Amino acid sequence: MSAQELPAVQLKNLTKRIGQKSIVDHLSFDIPKGEVFGFLGPNGAGKTTTIRMIVGLIAISEGQVLIHGLDVQKNFVKAMSNIGCIVENPELYKYLTGYQNLLHMARMGQHPIDPKRIKEVVALVGLEDRIHDKVKTYSLGMRQRLGLAQALLHKPSILILDEPTNGLDPAGIRELRDHLRHLAKEEGMTVIVSSHLLSEMELMCDRVAVISHGKLIQVEQIADMVASENGIQTTTLTVNNASDAKELLSNTLKLEATLSSGDDQKLSIVSDRDQVADAIKVLVDNNIRVYEASTQRKTLEDTFLKMTGDESIA
Ligand SMILES: Nc1ncnc2c1ncn2[C@@H]1O[C@H](COP(=O)(O)OP(=O)(O)O)[C@@H](O)[C@H]1O
Ligand SMILES: [Mg+2]
Numbered sequence: 042m043s044a045q046e047l048p049a050v051q052l053k054n055l056t057k058r059i060g061q062k063s064i065v066d067h068l069s070f071d072i073p074k075g076e077v078f079g080f081l082g083p084n085g086a087g088k089t090t091t092i093r094m095i096v097g098l099i100a101i102s103e104g105q106v107l108i109h110g111l112d113v114q115k116n117f118v119k120a121m122s123n124i125g126c127i128v129e130n131p132e133l134y135k136y137l138t139g140y141q142n143l144l145h146m147a148r149m150g151q152h153p154i155d156p157k158r159i160k161e162v163v164a165l166v167g168l169e170d171r172i173h174d175k176v177k178t179y180s181l182g183m184r185q186r187l188g189l190a191q192a193l194l195h196k197p198s199i200l201i202l203d204e205p206t207n208g209l210d211p212a213g214i215r216e217l218r219d220h221l222r223h224l225a226k227e228e229g230m231t232v233i234v235s236s237h238l239l240s241e242m243e244l245m246c247d248r249v250a251v252i253s254h255g256k257l258i259q260v261e262q263i264a265d266m267v268a269s270e271n272g273i274q275t276t277t278l279t280v281n282n283a284s285d286a287k288e289l290l291s292n293t294l295k296l297e298a299t300l301s302s303g304d305d306q307k308l309s310i311v312s313d314r315d316q317v318a319d320a321i322k323v324l325v326d327n328n329i330r331v332y333e334a335s336t337q338r339k340t341l342e343d344t345f346l347k348m349t350g351d352e353s354i355a
Pocket of ligand 2: 090203204
């Protein structure tokens with residue numbers, strides 16, 4: 042990808058005001074092509090509102106959305122021809138077969154769709170075996186995939202899914218994740234998903250924009266998010282005398298350890314890796330026996346809570 046190439050989607054000061062309130066508040070960031078990109082934020086953060094503005098389901102109060110450089114407010118039809126989208130649940134006719142649903146969708150679209158394309162999308166989402174069964178016999182995961190097939194019919198280069206894992210079981214989530222990653226990697230598609238669950242985003246996305254109260258907290262590569270927290274860790278040490286060890290660490294390294302209640306051999310420290318090594322050396326040099334040192338990395342969940350200010354992300 043050349044450096045000059047335009048991002049798939051650009052948000053510039055994107056704002057939605059309802060009454061006096063800005064429920065989406067000057068969001069600005071770029072979504073690069075070919076990535077799985079996440080909008081991550083607690084319920085009510087403004088994710089759905091942002092997506093609705095991107096796809097033109099609601100008016101923009103202020104700012105701009107550019108799709109491959111096209112302003113959606115000026116070039117709506119052309120900009121939208123690049124986008125496949127499922128906001129909330131896909132619209133499906135339960136008493137028709139999967140195939141009939143796709144046929145119906147293909148006929149309703151702006152441009153004629155070749156029946157060959159129906160075959161392609163069915164294969165893409167792995168529904169070949171069941172496509173001639175009625176949708177009412179499908180599992181939720183299969184309905185989701187049929188919705189995905191619908192959204193892919195017109196060969197969009199950008200796929201947008203709002204909370205796509207809602208209601209799916211772990212197997213369904215995994216399946217969806219594999220499909221989305223495949224679409225990004227093998228088909229070069231840009232995939233945008235929203236979620237209030239960090240653990241899902243961590244597995245699915247290359248990069249996430251963290252949104253809280255309609256504002257952008259940060260955009261970061263998932264890998265960097267993990268790495269930036271790796272500096273600090275909690276280490277539990279098992280020694281022959283924890284209270285002596287605590288005093289020693291405080292006096293020599295100014296490290297304030299916490300004694301473990303109910304175990305006089307355990308204490309824990311919050312520090313970077315080097316300080317763990319220093320602590321062990323000081324203890325050993327002062328004849329305290331160190332039996333074990335175990336480190337718990339801070340989880341991304343901790344990071345996320347810190348960034349969004351301890352909001353509920355249930
Ligand atoms: N049409 C509306 N009128 C008033 N408030 C709304 C409307 N739509 C959304 N909101 C409010 O805006 C905030 C963001 O909502 P939403 O975009 O649905 O968040 P998310 O998808 O991140 O859960 C919420 O507080 C919600 O109650
Ligand atoms: Mg939502």
